[in-house]
Amino acid sequence: MSSYLYRLARFSYRRRVLVLVLWLVAAIAAVTIAQISGGKTDDDFTIPGTEAQRASDVLSTKLPAFSGGQSTIVFAAKDGARVTAAQGEIRTAMAKLSSVPQVSKSVDPFTGHLVSKDGRIALGQVQWSAKPADVKDAGLDAVNDAMKPVRAAGVQVEYNGSVYPGWRFEISETPELVGLVIAFAILMITFGTFAAAGMPIISAIIGVVTTLMGVTAVASVVTIASASTTVALMLGLSCGIDYGLFILSRHRANLLRGVPPEESVPLAMGTAGSSVVFAALTVIIALCGLTVVGIPFLTIMGLSAAAAVAVALLIALTLLPALLGFAGHRVARFSRLPKFGAHAERVARRTAADPDSTAGAAWSRFVVRHRVLVTVAGVVLLGVLAIPAASIRLGLPSGASQPTDNTQRKAYDLTTEGFGAGFNGALLVVAQDVSSPSDTARIAAALGRQAGVAQVTPLAGQNGVSLIRVVPKSGPNDSATQDLVHTLRDDRATLASGTGAHILVGGTTASNIDVSAKLSGALPVFLIAVVGLAFVLLTFAFRTVLVPLKSIVGFLLSMAAALGAQVAVFQWGWGKNLLGITPTETISFLPIIMLAIIFGLSSDYEVFVVSRIKEEFTRHGDARAAVQRGTSLSARVVTAAALIMFSIFVAFTFTDNPTIRAIGFSFAVGVFLDAFVVRLTLVPAVMAIAGGRIWYHPKWFGRWVPDPDIEGQRLEERLADGHFGAEAAQAARTARTPVGAEAAGR
Known part of the structure; x- marks a missing residue:
């Protein structure tokens, strides 16, 4: 592999104008197609095969007017007044909604008898004929316009439901801009030059633009959740910068030794590039593994994020060498800014003179010397952080998890105040094969006698199908509501006794319960599939079984600790005032997404660190010395890469969307713990304990499994033999001497 990467980088360097033009054309084409297609994301979480989805399908066929989204309009009188004072304005406004395109029915609070006992709060209902994702913005704007006279009358108007004005989540550019600024600062500290600091960021931005525009174009024909583009953005930026950082570090080290740029770029790619390829493939495998759970x-989401990582990899292998060709020696010239250039130059010069004087070298010596104590302390720390994960409760976001200034949150709180939490998450019971209205009435009466039911209202009947709204006494994410859904489904025969009807329990709340249940059941299958595939890949890369096993155990520790932190903060509410969050259930798809992302990224750092250790071990065969030197040589670049990824994820915790905020926080904690506690601490400690045994593999493995040459040993041999020319051979010799200068780029 290293030889192929060497040739690819040499081609990209020499044909840099062509490579740059091709990538710019690809980015422009993606933007153009996305604009023409008009694709938009949506957050309609449904899963084929669940009962809630079957209920929705029946409505689409038999009662199409009631198969779409629902909006609840909450009217609240101010200063102790009563909404009846504006009854005329409210009735007129709700009547106007009947003529709005895609609205099949609207019911004002007074006709629907949905006025609170104190007369201060009332609920209007709007039924859409289209699915939430298909409701046009023009229709939602018409709802807002119709409510203007009501607001003018001094009545507060808020919205809730599966679709409502302002429900679509627009991705803010602020988090990624903040992350990029922090990343640039970290790269300036690391490299001390504008050219080197800007190169990985520029290439990552081109890759992210290309990917996101492609995903947006696909959203015109496929339902894509807004979280999908956010996760793709997070990984595209962080992985793109990290991969560029790792390759650029090798390249700049070569330049500081005196290797010409034209030889340094392919040489850096032939060594560091192999690690980047295996790291990216592991992430891609983990993300594509989300397909095995059967949840659309x-x-x-997994395929979108995998595409972002794949593009980041291609960018690092082709566009980055081209950009380095344009930069020439400038990536090795230190800036005159004292805070950045002077520091980086001082570190580089000191490292060149004495490679064992760096902070990374001091840390690796400490870890190797106290390897047993460090291993125990690290495991105990992660174990303690993982304790809250045992109390995890899964659910999907409701209005209660939104910021207090959000209309959905205001509507949720007002509805709870006036009617009870259950009115925020009504169930829709679909009765099939109903022969008469009396059968519907009998089923509704049976539903009303169930414990935990606050109100039952028949909504419609047609084509042998009746639709009945059941309002629980508990909120949409309460365990009592989940128990009620299961009870209704278990007792469906009794509820429909004497009618010959068959009951399905659906609606948004039931759908969310089904989604959470299926996600929980899919988690073990996903874990086995992804860990198994990654185990095979890492075994092939390092040609040993013990390294992949160690990597997987370390990942499970960091994953459990990150999940524990997420539960403590977002579910228990630790630090809620500091972070401005509302404690709620853990998002049901977060654990499985965390498994994919953190496992992939942990494998990134595993490959970066262990490949340097293996490179040192291949040269001299001293396992413990290889651990110490390999860790010290990779510590600076891994630290920079992890801090960049951590910063990008943290930036997303400052968004208003609770889903994105929880994802950003969880990813940030997971990356931080995995990089610094596991990969730079536990991994070298365990490898130092194992010694040379860590590299053991059976003889048949060495004979039958091809060696990918991840450390670039065979490439160096071919270079030394003059296979790529005399200049390349001389460059390879220069890159290996003096030994200490290699760390100058780190």
Whole structure:
């Protein structure tokens, strides 16, 4: 592999104008197609095969007017007044909605008898004929316009439901801009030059633009959740910068030794590039593994993020060498800014003179010397952080998890105040094969006698199908509501006794319960599939079984600790005032997404660190010395890469969307713990304990499994033999001497 990467980088360097033009054309084409297609994301979480989805399908066929989204309009009188004072304005406004395109029915609070006992709060209902994702913005704007006279009358108007004005989540550019600024600062500290700091960021931005525009174009024909583009953005930026950082570090080290740029770029790619390829493939495998759980929106999310990582990899292998060709020696010239250039130059010069004087070298010596104590302490720390994960409760976001200034949150709180939490998450019971209205009435009466039911209202009947709204006494994410859904489904025969009807329990709340249940059941299958595939890949890369096993155990520790932190903060509410969050259930798809992302990224750092250790071990065969030197040489670049990824994820915790905020926080904690506690601490400690045994593999493995040459040993041999020319051979010799200068780029 290293030889192929060497040739690819040499081609990209020499044909840099062509490579740059091709990538710019690809980015422009993606933007153009996305604009023409008009694709938009949506957050309609449904899963084929669930009972809630079957209920929705029946409505689409038999009662199409009631198969779409629902909006609840909450009217609240101010200063102790009563909504009846504006009854005329409210009735007129709700009547106007009947003529709005895609609205099949609207019911004002007074006709629907949905006025609170104190007369201060009332609920209007709007039924759409289209699915939430298909409701046009013009229709939602018409709802807002119709409510203007009501607001003018001094009545507060808020919205809730599966679709409502302002429900679509627009991705803010602020988090990624903040992340990029922090990334640039970290790269300036690391490299001390504008050219080197800007190169990985520029290439990552081109890759992210290309990917996101492609995903947007696909969203015109496939349902894609807004979280999919956010996860793709997070990984595209972080992985793109990290891969560029790792290759650029090798390249700049070569330049500081005196290797010409034209030889340094392919040489850096032939060594560091192999690690980047295996790291990216592991992430891609983990993300594509989401397809095995059979959940459409997770499949799309995984494939979108995998596409972002794949593009980041291609960018690092082709566009980055081209950009380095344009930069020439400038990536090795230190800036005159004292905070950045002077520091980086001082570190580089000191490292060149004495490679064992760096902070990374001091840390690796400490870890190797106290390897047993460090291993125990690290495992105990992660174990303690993982304790809250045992109390995890899964659910999907409701209005209660939104910021207090969000209309959905205001509507949720007002509805709970006036009617009870259950009115925020009504169930829709679909009765099939109903022969008469009396059968519907009998079923509704049976439903009303169930414990935990606050109100039952028949909504419609047609084509042998009746639709009945059941309002629980508990909120949409309460365990009592989940128990009620299961009870209704278990007792469906009794509820429909004497009518010959068959009951399905659906609606948004039931759908969310089904989604959470299926996600929980899919988690073990996903874990086995992804860990198994990654185990095979890492075994092939390092040609040993013990390294992949160690990597997987370390990942499970960091994953459990990150999940524990997520539960403590977002579910228990630790630090809620500091972070401005509302404690709620853990998002049901977060654990499985965390498994994919953190496992992939942990494998990134595993490959970066262990490949350097293996490179050192291949040269001299001293396992413990290889651990110490390999860790010290990779510590600076892994630290920079992890801090960049951590910063990008943290930036997303400052968004208003609770889903994105929880994802950003969980990813940030997971990356931080995995990089610094596991990969730079536990991994070298365990490898130092194992010694040379860590590299053991059976003889048959060495004979039958091809060696990918991840450390670039065979490439160096071919270079030394003059296979790529005399200049390349001389460059390879220069890159290996003096030994200490290699760390100058780190």
